[in-house]
Amino acid sequence: MNVLSRSLALVAVTAAGSLVLAGCVARAEQEGGDALTVTSTNDSCEISSASAASGTLNFAVTNAGSDTTEFYLLASDGLRIVGEVENIAPGASRTLTVLAQPGDYYTLCKPGMLGDGVGRAAFTVTGESVAVDGEDAELKQQAVDLYAAFVKDQVGQLVPAVDEFVTAYVAGDDETAKQMFPQVRAYYERIEPVAEALGDLDPRIDFREVDAVADGIDWTGFHRIEKDLWVPASDALNSDGVTPAWQGWEPSTPGQRADVGDLLVADVQELYDYVHGQEFVDTLESQGIAGISNGAIALLDEVATGKISGEEDWWSGTDLYDFAANVEGSKMAFSLVRDFAVASGAEGEELVAQIDDGYAQLEAELAAFGSLSDGFVAYGALTEADKRALSDQINALAEPLSQLTVTVLE
Known part of the structure; x- marks a missing residue:
């Protein structure tokens, strides 16, 4: 990530193609x-x-x-x-x-x-x-409630997964930690904009080294651990393509690993506490379905600005896992406001059809390289043609998706 904070963008879930709400x-x-x-x-x-x-x-x-x-x-x-x-x-x-x-x-x-x-x-x-x-206002509130449930579920799974991951990292069991790294991050990537709204929490959890240096903050979190697990070659460069990988860096000592691991556990716990608190509820309700719709757009932007370039997981090459999780989060957000767009009229129906097709084509393109459950190929295995094809599909989906918020508010 290279943004210190953004407005809250929401992801949400419901049964595919139909609004299914508790209490209706x-x-x-x-x-x-x-x-x-x-x-x-x-x-x-x-x-x-x-x-x-x-x-x-x-x-x-x-x-x-x-x-x-x-x-x-x-x-x-x-x-x-x-x-x-x-x-x-x-x-x-x-x-x-x-x-x-x-x-x-x-x-x-x-x-x-x-x-x-x-x-x-x-x-x-x-x-x-x-x-x-049911009244329109009630359905919209139920949509927000289902989104809140999804976020709590993802963070609830993130907490023990990070604990297990950090335990392996601190113990020096690097092979286990490497296997866990992309899978653990998927929980975070699906709901990442929630942390981005909390000041410096996302930077502490997910900043790349070059971004931390540029912003003058201590480098901690997933990507600090990533570099320890995938130690770069002596002549490697950071993701900026300029800075030598070993400039101002060396592998963490066992004591430093313990400190970095404890910080990540504490930061994820802070995220858990936030999504289970009243401030989170108040923020969701103030954003409403517009916030959910904007979340679908923002999560796809995460793919377009970081994952597709291969800069996010520079040392591990696990960017496609992040890519897939962001797309899942974006599609979930869309699924929850989909029926509101359809209800807006013929133009809304056409827009939804375009977005449905865009997600299907992007998922099919991504599936050629693996899946979250079975694993993805390393990002370095993709050819320039592969990257262009993925980028083209992202752009094709981004255009109609950018019209979603105004449509659901009609």
Whole structure:
């Protein structure tokens, strides 16, 4: 990153192609009116049925474990949140109500409200699509609430992942830390603009060396660790193409590694505390759906200004992981305001079709080089033609996406 702070840009999630919001009333009710029961323990998440008819679904969640827990209904990609209920104390019960369209989903519990969760299971919704009844203001508020849930989930997974990554780095287990580096960063890259809005938090977590030097701040965070893990050759240059890699730098001592690792853990914890606080809620509500739409644009800009050039992960060559995570975050933000754009009229429908096509083509181009789950090729393996093709797809998507905010506000 080379920007000290930016306005808050938002990413959000919902079921693909349809607005699915907790608390809305549908024209089709859950068959029989009975709630699906969910029992969350420290290591399991048991649900009374693996399927239900489309419409308003009620999940009655009981916490039979020893830690405060959460329950999620996830979209078919296992990432996007359709609905969630959190802060369920041991022995307590809460109900999640969602309007679920036909499709494939996953259910998941998260005891301790950190990490990947437990008991992930397939869940199917059958039947016909159902219409949503509700005031426009209510739907917009629900969109903001779902975005908040997504951010909390990503940061909740980032915290333990960074702890494990830092443990390997401090212990000198560089091979393990190298394998973890791009995967851990994906949680951050999906919601990075949240940290960018918090003054010097993003610089502490994610500044490159040349940017820290230019701004006269101490260099810490992911990229300080990256250079220790991928020690450059003696004649290598920094990403500015001018500064020698070893000028004013040498590999961290074990004590320095411990200090740098502790700082990263503390900074990520600060991000976690922020997204679970009232200031975050107030900021989201003040931004509304315009903030979510602007987030789709800003996250694609992250790709265009840093990842596509290969300057972000200069030493590790793992830029495509960051690229993919930024695109995921951008697409999620778009998915949450998509229906508002369609509702604006024929021009909105046409714009949405262009954006849908742009994401599909960009994802297909990126898939030629790997995936977040299976790994990507090193950025240095891409030819100039490969980079141009990716850049062309980014530009093709950026043009209609830039019109999104004004369209959803019509």
